[in-house]
Amino acid sequence: MKAIIIDDEQHCIKTLQWTLAQYCPDVEIVATAENGTNGKNSIEAFNPDIVFLDIEMPMMNGIDMLKSFEEISFEVIFTTAYDKYAINAIKLNALDYLLKPIDKDELIAAVDKIKTKKLKIDKSQIDNLHEVHKTKIADKIAITTNDGLQFITLQNIIRIEADGSYSIFYLLEGKKIVLSKKLGDVEELLEHNLEFFRPQKSHIINLKFVEKYIKTDGGEIIMVDNARLSLSRNKKDEFLEMFAKI
Amino acid sequence: MNAPFISDTSTPYINKIVLPYNQNFISFRFQSPNYSQSDKIVYQYFLEGVDSGWINNSNRNFVNYTQLKPGKYTFHVKSSNASDVWCHQNTAINIIITPPWWLTWWFYAISILTFIGIVYFLLQYRIKSIRKQEQLKFKIASLEIQSLRSQMNPHFIFNALNSINGFIVENKTHLASNYLTKFSRLIRLILENSKSETITLQKEVETLKLYLLMEGIRFDNKFDYEIFIEEKIDLDYINIAPLIIQPFAENSIWHGLMHKPTKGHLQINILQNANILVIEIIDNGIGRAKSTELKSKESNKHKSYGMEITKQRILNANPKNSVTISDLIDQTENTIGTNVTISLYI
Numbered sequence: 001m002k003a004i005i006i007d008d009e010q011h012c013i014k015t016l017q018w019t020l021a022q023y024c025p026d027v028e029i030v031a032t033a034e035n036g037t038n039g040k041n042s043i044e045a046f047n048p049d050i051v052f053l054d055i056e057m058p059m060m061n062g063i064d065m066l067k068s069f070e071e072i073s074f075e076v077i078f079t080t081a082y083d084k085y086a087i088n089a090i091k092l093n094a095l096d097y098l099l100k101p102i103d104k105d106e107l108i109a110a111v112d113k114i115k116t117k118k119l120k121i122d123k124s125q126i127d128n129l130h131e132v133h134k135t136k137i138a139d140k141i142a143i144t145t146n147d148g149l150q151f152i153t154l155q156n157i158i159r160i161e162a163d164g165s166y167s168i169f170y171l172l173e174g175k176k177i178v179l180s181k182k183l184g185d186v187e188e189l190l191e192h193n194l195e196f197f198r199p200q201k202s203h204i205i206n207l208k209f210v211e212k213y214i215k216t217d218g219g220e221i222i223m224v225d226n227a228r229l230s231l232s233r234n235k236k237d238e239f240l241e242m243f244a245k246i
Numbered sequence: 247m248n249a250p251f252i253s254d255t256s257t258p259y260i261n262k263i264v265l266p267y268n269q270n271f272i273s274f275r276f277q278s279p280n281y282s283q284s285d286k287i288v289y290q291y292f293l294e295g296v297d298s299g300w301i302n303n304s305n306r307n308f309v310n311y312t313q314l315k316p317g318k319y320t321f322h323v324k325s326s327n328a329s330d331v332w333c334h335q336n337t338a339i340n341i342i343i344t345p346p347w348w349l350t351w352w353f354y355a356i357s358i359l360t361f362i363g364i365v366y367f368l369l370q371y372r373i374k375s376i377r378k379q380e381q382l383k384f385k386i387a388s389l390e391i392q393s394l395r396s397q398m399n400p401h402f403i404f405n406a407l408n409s410i411n412g413f414i415v416e417n418k419t420h421l422a423s424n425y426l427t428k429f430s431r432l433i434r435l436i437l438e439n440s441k442s443e444t445i446t447l448q449k450e451v452e453t454l455k456l457y458l459l460m461e462g463i464r465f466d467n468k469f470d471y472e473i474f475i476e477e478k479i480d481l482d483y484i485n486i487a488p489l490i491i492q493p494f495a496e497n498s499i500w501h502g503l504m505h506k507p508t509k510g511h512l513q514i515n516i517l518q519n520a521n522i523l524v525i526e527i528i529d530n531g532i533g534r535a536k537s538t539e540l541k542s543k544e545s546n547k548h549k550s551y552g553m554e555i556t557k558q559r560i561l562n563a564n565p566k567n568s569v570t571i572s573d574l575i576d577q578t579e580n581t582i583g584t585n586v587t588i589s590l591y592i
Binding site: 015018019022082099100101102103104182183184201234 | 420428
């Protein structure tokens with residue numbers, strides 16, 4: 001597989017080159033670039049399979065560079081040292097990233113994932129990533145299912161139910177979408193969106209779609225789709241507090 | 247009875263006079279319409295509200311009242327002629343002396359309401375300031391806890407940096423790189439976790455695993471370890487205070503297993519008993535007594551305040567929580583390890 005590394009710090013390029021050579025011998029580095037403009041030129045010249053792309057770069061950052069492509073014909077692995085917002089934005093758009101310094105095991109896993117990946121990156125993922133990264137407000141979440149990529153508007157989610165290592169999204173108008181992610185991971189993804197709340201082990205709800213709260217012994221929440229959910233004892237205070245705010 | 251005068255002004259005949267509180271010096275002058283033998287006419291008067299009955303005034307045709315208190319009065323007067331015959335009807339006039347504004351009912355009402363209002367606001371203010379103080383205290387307490395959380399980090403950081411330095415000096419590039427990247431992952435987790443009051447058990451176990459992996463590399467696999475988690479436990483949902491297992495594991499490795507001549511074993515069990523999470527940290531190291539003995543021999547004493555702080559944090563989270571440390575003893579009463587049991591109410 002042909003790869004290009006784009007990073008404004010030369011030592012980061014060197015380290016990743018070294019790690020790839022040690023642990024992923026089937027990845028061949030065809031070019032490296034220290035800024036977005038050169039990176040774009042290299043990508044167009046070499047047509048790589050993978051681009052390791054640093055997010056924070058002067059002049060043109062990694063996300064801006066990607067946005068300038070009409071079509072993404074390569075796989076992207078973002079690399080960043082620490083940028084909570086960027087990481088969350090990347091996760092929300094079902095894209096891949098590695099944290100610097102890059103751990104060999106994580107690198108191997110990321111490269112293996114690309115080898116088995118069927119879906120190409122869709123331009124809409126990049127557009128939305130660009131939007132979320134710029135505005136720091138996420139209103140959509142990208143979900144890859146067997147049928148392909150799908151965007152869910154967060155405001156349309158009534159509730160999310162855990163089903164083993166899957167999460168079932170119940171949307172307005174009775175739609176249902178299954179994501180192969182644990183509910184805990186989904187909860188983490190939505191942690192900046194205050195209208196989402198986990199009242200119990202197997203559910204995340206959108207507080208805006210709570211129809212009724214019944215003060216029985218345990219407490220019961222009825223959603224607009226008539227789902228009746230029990231409220232965990234230890235979540236009761238938090239729920240009432242958040243519910244009052246919405 | 248003559249037309250009444252109010253402060254020297256004549257008021258047309260009326261049967262009622264209303265006076266303010268400061269015009270309470272009242273003179274009544276009266277005159278019987280019988281003019282024959284007027285010197286023989288006898289008057290009697292009675293001010294209802296002041297006098298207890300009729301008062302004889304002989305033929306004087308006036309009477310003065312001073313300092314009348316605010317209130318309602320009725321002045322009656324009657325006369326008799328020379329043959330001592332009293333007229334059938336007496337003449338009456340109602341006098342109302344209005345109270346000053348500070349003695350009126352509405353003034354009383356307003357005063358009482360204002361007083362109640364002031365008391366209420368003072369109380370509210372006091373409650374608010376007490377609440378504010380409480381909040382401040384709470385803030386300080388949580389800041390303290392946070393600083394306690396981050397106080398544990400230097401242990402990790404310097405030991406790890408020291409090991410990395412060692413690998414570099416020995417030219418062990420792979421080990422150095424591997425160790426450093428694991429270390430950075432661990433630091434990232436600790437930084438993230440130390441911001442939160444509670445984290446998922448999943449994250450705690452991940453941190454612990456990474457820590458043990460690093461210590462394993464560092465001590466060249468002088469010990470092995472196993473983390474057993476009861477299957478029914480939902481790692482993803484149970485929340486606990488961050489970094490409470492690691493300090494005990496660190497203690498086991500540093501003071502129990504490191505001094506052991508043979509390969510040691512660290513066993514960590516996470517069990518759930520109804521709403522109590524039980525975490526056991528069991529090592530087959532040299533035991534606490536021997537460790538203390540060794541420590542006192544060393545000139546450079548390793549301060550292990552990490553465990554004390556962690557224990558405090560565990561108890562702070564819920565006073566019902568507990569940490570017990572006991573020695574493991576074989577049949578011949580030899581110490582064969584240490585057992586730390588942490589019970590957390592979840």
